[in-house]
Each structure stands twice: as C-alpha cells, then as structure tokens.
Amino acid sequence: MSLPTPQYRLQAIRAHDVYEPAEDTFLLIDAIEKDIKEIRSREPQLVLEIGCGSGVVSTFVNQALGGNVTSMATDLNPHALDVTLETAKLNDIKIDVVRTDLFAGLENLVGKVDVLLFNPPYVPTEEEPSTNIELTYAGGRTGRSTLDRLLPRVPELLSPRGVFYLVALHSNDIPSLLKEHSDRMTASVSMERRCGIEHLYILKFVMKEKKLNNDCITAPLACPE
Numbered sequence: 001m002s003l004p005t006p007q008y009r010l011q012a013i014r015a016h017d018v019y020e021p022a023e024d025t026f027l028l029i030d031a032i033e034k035d036i037k038e039i040r041s042r043e044p045q046l047v048l049e050i051g052c053g054s055g056v057v058s059t060f061v062n063q064a065l066g067g068n069v070t071s072m073a074t075d076l077n078p079h080a081l082d083v084t085l086e087t088a089k090l091n092d093i094k095i096d097v098v099r100t101d102l103f104a105g106l107e108n109l110v111g112k113v114d115v116l117l118f119n120p121p122y123v124p125t126e127e128e129p130s131t132n133i134e135l136t137y138a139g140g141r142t143g144r145s146t147l148d149r150l151l152p153r154v155p156e157l158l159s160p161r162g163v164f165y166l167v168a169l170h171s172n173d174i175p176s177l178l179k180e181h182s183d184r185m186t187a188s189v190s191m192e193r194r195c196g197i198e199h200l201y202i203l204k205f206v207m208k209e210k211k212l213n214n215d216c217i218t219a220p221l222a223c224p225e
C-alpha cells in the first residue's frame, strides 16, 4: 500500500522562491517508501533534513514513521523554513526548523541523527549560488560544492544505527561518491531514474556495525566504544 504524499501549498512555495517539489523530491520520497520497513526497524528517534525547501520530504518521513519521531530541518533560505512550517501544519505534524548552513550551530545533534536527508543543489554551474533560487540548484563547477562540505561530516552526525539518503546527478560522479566516503559507512545506489535531461540517483549511506569481539557482532548500540 503506498503512503500518501503530503499536502502542500504551491502558491506559498511559488510566492517565496522556495524549491517546488519536483522529480528529485519525489524520487527521494520513493526511495524512503521502498525502505520504510527497514527504516522503521531501526527505531529512529531523530530525523534531520538539510535543505528542506517546501518541507514535503520531512513531512512524508515523519508521517511514514507514524509521527513517533523528532523531525528537524535546516535551510539557508528563511522562506523555505516558513513554508516547511506551513507544510507541517497543513499535515498536522511538527518539524523544528533552523536557518543555517548545513547543520552549523547544531553540534548537539552530532552522533544522534538516525535518518539524514539531503537533496542538495547539484547542478554543475560556473558560479557559486548567491540568490535563494540559485541556492536550490547551483552546485559550483562539479555540482558538489555544498555536498562535498557535508559528506566528510556525515559519519560523525549519524547515530550508530544511522542512515543517510542523498540525491545526486549522474554528472556528480556517482562512482566517486560511492567510493570516496568514510570507511565507517557502506554506500549503495538505492534508486535511479531518468527525468528528461537529468539522470537522478538516490544514494544510501549506512553506518557500519562495530565488530569489536565475538559477543558484540550484531548489536552496535550495545557495543562499548
């Protein structure tokens, strides 16, 4: 049975130059829906979406987890945070929003994020972003200028049972994204889809279980440091 897409107000999204849910947004939602049993089995308590835009993805995840989770969302665009709050209200859920770069200033979340979501500005561009609209897509020369700042910090941000879903474009160099991540995580392609000229991917990064001794092989949360 498919999970319902959250309600959102297009008028508010368009009026404030906030990223309108598009193929990449819905591919991320589809990947989460595909994995929802596995995600639920991780018993997540904290979900963080970086670059929440309209808030549709955060809202979907909160609802898919039955509301039994703390949802936090960041964005550099203050209007995105307003629209995210509106989307949350419209769907009768709660999301805590913070205007910040990636998760700057939220060091208290380090090691606690069970589900991390990021649909970054991934389009290769000559210039770095300077307006709210450019922030939604402009990824610098490789399309990875924002992502490359986040990726090295993902293992410290995630909890031991954490999982990270990332939207990427074929031209972002998928093989290198799958290879050049920390050896504390495993990486895989969760979904891919051609949408017009874009070839979109959802990459999934999962924290590896700690294998310290024979008694502690499959219970990462119970393992001592």
Ligand SMILES: C[S@@+](CC[C@H](N)C(=O)[O-])C[C@H]1O[C@@H](n2cnc3c(N)ncnc32)[C@H](O)[C@@H]1O
Pocket (backbone or CB within 6 Å): 019, 020, 021, 022, 024, 025, 028, 050, 051, 052, 053, 054, 055, 056, 057, 074, 075, 076, 077, 080, 100, 101, 102, 119, 120, 121, 132, 135, 136, 137, 146
């Ligand atoms: C492609 S849109 C995705 C929006 C929404 N998550 C979705 O899937 O529809 C990228 C979002 O990231 C935000 N963003 C860009 N750079 C950011 C940064 N350094 N820190 C936080 N948010 C950022 C943009 O303002 C925009 O809302």
